[in-house]
Structure formats: C-alpha cells, structure tokens
Amino acid sequence: MAVFCEAVADGLLLALSLALLGWGAEGQGNGRGMKEVSGSATVNLGQDRDIWRPLIHTTVNLSEITSIKSTFQLRTFDPEGVIFYGDTKNGDDWFVLSLKDGIPLMQISKEDVLVSVAGGPKLDDGKWHTLELSNQGKFVILEVDGTSGLVVGTQSKQPEEVLSGGLRLALGGILIDKEKMIVQFEPQMDGCVREGSWLNLSSPWETEVEELWPCYQNIQPGSYFAGTGFAIFNTSGFPVDADDGLKIELVGDFSQMNGTIFSIKSPRHEWTVALVADKNTNVVSLTLGQEKTLMLNSLNKLVIIFQRELLQVFQDEPGETPFSVSLGNLDVLTTWTEGRLAVGGLLGEGEDSVGSHFLTGCLEKIQVQGKDLDLDLAVKHMSISPHSCPA
Structure with missing residues (x-):
C-alpha cells in the first residue's frame, strides 16, 4: 500500500508539473524547423495531424519548477480526447489528462x-470551464469552476522522492505507446484551451505545424467542414437490412452549405x-x-x-410530400458493403x-441507420471540427 500511495503521490505531483502547458496562436522559428509558441493565448486542440501526435x-528541467498550482480554461462539445501529457525518465514515468464520456480522466x-482516476462534472457542454490543479498538503485537488471536482488523498511511509532531470510536456497527444494506458480512448479532441496560468515557467513550446488554427468566439453542436477536407468510412461498418433499406438523415441550414454533403462509391461498380x-x-x-x-x-432536414x-x-x-426516384440498374443495397461513404x-x-x-458549412446532425455518425471513427478525416460549428 505504501508503494501504491507513493506512486500516486509522485504521479500527481508530476501531474501538477505538467500543467505548465503554455502556448500561443503565433510563433517564431527556432532554427530546428519548428515554431516556438508562448503562453496565455487560445489554442484549437483539433488541428490536423497524426491522431496521437x-x-x-x-x-x-524539473529544478526550475517552484509552483504547484495551475489554471486554464477548456471549452468543448467533444466527450473524449487528450488534453495534455507529460513524462519523466524519458517516458518511464508518465501522466495523461483527457476526457472520457465528458468527465476528466487522469492516468x-x-x-x-x-x-x-476519473471524476468531476461533465465538461462537454460547449461552455468555458476553469480548471485548477493544486496540491494542498496530502491532497491533490482538481477544481472545476471554483468547485471541488476531484480530490485524491495520498500518504506514503516511504521517503519522499526528489524529482530531478527533464520533464517532457505535450498538448493534444502523447509520447508513449497508447497500449500502456489502462483506459483506452479516442485521442482527437475538438476543443479549445485559453487563459493558462502555468506554474512559474515561461519556457517556449514548439510545434511542427505552419500555423495554429484559431478558435471561434461562439460555437454550437454539430460538425463543421471548412471546404478543404472530408471524412471517409468503409460502408461495411454500417449493416443494412435489404427489406428495411438504407437510411441517411441530415440536419442543418442547407442554404448556408456549399459543396458535396456526402457521396457513396462502390469500387467494383x-x-x-x-x-x-x-x-x-x-x-x-x-x-x-x-x-x-x-x-x-431552403431545407433544415x-x-x-x-x-x-x-x-x-x-x-x-x-x-x-416525400418523393421517390427509381434506382433503375443502380443496385446500392447489394453493393453497399463493398464501398465507401x-x-x-x-x-x-x-x-x-x-x-x-x-x-463548406455545418451539419448539426448526421445519422446512418438511425445512429449518430461519429466522425472521429472515420478511416480518414481532415480539416473537420467533428463536434462543433461556429455559431
């Protein structure tokens, strides 16, 4: 039990250190092919990249950290995804903060x-929430909007370990094999973070992207397509009953859309x-x-x-009134499982x-066979905000 408590205590102290996470929407080159970004600005976590990157x-350096309190604001309609990650000993000891079912999850x-450890209120309501991580005596506390959301008490009979060496920090992804985590989840996070106050450090962060995506001032539930990408699914993932047919339902302001809403293609036909x-x-x-x-x-559905x-x-x-169109020789149902959507x-x-x-436009709801389509589960998607649209 003592070893377990020490592990929790050290891990949560590491978690507090991880809250450094300062970044900005503008950056400068650092001579290594990356751009430097600094703290307190707003960042869109949903930017295109490899899903775990x-x-x-x-x-x-851990010796530079003197504060054990950090705050930041998070806004998302996405119930699942990585917020931030950190490790010591080159990944032997690590920490991940994410959302799972809309609830904060620490591993x-x-x-x-x-x-x-999971707990606290659901945060996937599209509102800005202030999160604060602090260490108060033997307790590590996650507060949400000024109210205690998750309290973990720790006590160890082992001598307290002095953390030293380097601390790697990452936003929106992890630096270890995902199979090492206890709780598996989809990593993409369609959300924004802003107004961070991160320990006592001002070290610049680095990013490989040319330009960071902005965050919209106001958002609403839905999936936003920016006119530069799409989501692809294998149709075999949507079983079809030949007697009941195939049903696709779309909701949104069609007058504000421009471009292909969906397409279906069979490779052999x-x-x-x-x-x-x-x-x-x-x-x-x-x-x-x-x-x-x-x-x-002039449609909404x-x-x-x-x-x-x-x-x-x-x-x-x-x-x-509903209208019908003859399919002629177009056998969609028979070849459905062989194609792509x-x-x-x-x-x-x-x-x-x-x-x-x-x-270009917002789809407030996308359903296939009566079930909501989660764009995070696509074989490939790019330049899409799967869970939010500008309002």
Whole structure:
C-alpha cells in the first residue's frame, strides 16, 4: 500500500508539473524547423495531424519548477480526447489528462504501478470551464469552476522522492505507446484551451505545424467542414437490412452549405451517389449514377432512404410530400458493403482517399441507420471540427 500511495503521490505531483502547458496562436522559428509558441493565448486542440501526435511540446528541467498550482480554461462539445501529457525518465514515468464520456480522466504510471482516476462534472457542454490543479498538503485537488471536482488523498511511509532531470510536456497527444494506458480512448479532441496560468515557467513550446488554427468566439453542436477536407468510412461498418433499406438523415441550414454533403462509391461498380449543395444557385442536387434530382436549398432536414428499386426523399418543408426516384440498374443495397461513404467531399476514382468539391458549412446532425455518425471513427478525416460549428 505504501508503494501504491507513493506512486500516486509522485504521479500527481508530476501531474501538477505538467500543467505548465503554455502556448500561443503565433510563433517564431527556432532554427530546428519548428515554431516556438508562448503562453496565455487560445489554442484549437483539433488541428490536423497524426491522431496521437502532440500539437505542442517542450522539455523543461524539473529544478526550475517552484509552483504547484495551475489554471486554464477548456471549452468543448467533444466527450473524449487528450488534453495534455507529460513524462519523466524519458517516458518511464508518465501522466495523461483527457476526457472520457465528458468527465476528466487522469492516468499515471510510476515505477510500473498504473493508476487511473476519473471524476468531476461533465465538461462537454460547449461552455468555458476553469480548471485548477493544486496540491494542498496530502491532497491533490482538481477544481472545476471554483468547485471541488476531484480530490485524491495520498500518504506514503516511504521517503519522499526528489524529482530531478527533464520533464517532457505535450498538448493534444502523447509520447508513449497508447497500449500502456489502462483506459483506452479516442485521442482527437475538438476543443479549445485559453487563459493558462502555468506554474512559474515561461519556457517556449514548439510545434511542427505552419500555423495554429484559431478558435471561434461562439460555437454550437454539430460538425463543421471548412471546404478543404472530408471524412471517409468503409460502408461495411454500417449493416443494412435489404427489406428495411438504407437510411441517411441530415440536419442543418442547407442554404448556408456549399459543396458535396456526402457521396457513396462502390469500387467494383461504376456508379456514384452524391448530395451536393450549391449556394450560388440555391439548389441541392442528388446524383444517382447519370441521373440528377434538384431541390431548393431552403431545407433544415433531409432524410434519404435507399430501397431495392427506388429511393425515397423526405424534406422538412411545410407542404412538401416525400418523393421517390427509381434506382433503375443502380443496385446500392447489394453493393453497399463493398464501398465507401464520404461526408463532406466527393470521392475520387480507385482505392485512394483523394477527394474534391469539399463542403463548406455545418451539419448539426448526421445519422446512418438511425445512429449518430461519429466522425472521429472515420478511416480518414481532415480539416473537420467533428463536434462543433461556429455559431
């Protein structure tokens, strides 16, 4: 028990050290092909990169740390993802702070002892929340908006270990094998952090990206497509009953969309299904192979059901009745499990992930077969905010 308590205590002291996390939206080169960024500005954690790769990272000497209190603000609609990471001994001892089901989750490894602690209020409501980590005697406290969210008491009979050497810090990713963690989760975090006050350090951070993404002043739930990327899914992940058909439901202001909303393509058959919004002509077009159906873009909801021989389209416009389109020789249901579904772009030819005619706009809801589509689970996605749109 003493070893366990020491591991928790040292790990949580490391956690407090990790709260350094200072960064900014503008940076300067450091001569090593990276840009330096500094503290207190707002950063978008959802920026494109390898899903486990940190967005910001730095290395500091533990002897420079004198404060054990840090605060920052977090805003997200995303229930799951990495906030920050840190380690000592080149990754032998490490700490991860993330969200899981919207709740703060801390995972700590110290001398082969693994600890996982979760608690506090749900933070995925799209509001700015102030988080404070502090060490008060034998207790490590995580406060959320001035109220105690998670309290961990620690006491060890072992002599207190003096931490020394280098401390590696990272934002939005980790520097260890993900399999080492007790609780597995999806790492992408569509969220923003701002107004950090990080211990007593002012060391610059580094980033490999050319320019950090901004954060919108106001956000709403949904998925935002910036016109430069899309999400791709293997259709085999969505089972289809031939009798009930395939149902796709979309909610949003179609008059503010421009580009391909979704496309479906089968690699062994020369056909493409695509729903495209054109803001210039105020038209939404549904292409089925060589056939095209036009609708006005004054829509907020569209339900499309593929059946054996026809397609049904339901619109939310008052007085509008569902209409049907014959599929002819287009056998969508039979070949569905062999294809790909792209949201936010037009699929290219072949097996590559090259797309075009990308969507600009917000989809408030995307459902396939009655279930919300989580863009974080896509085979590939880029330039998308999966859980938030500008309001």
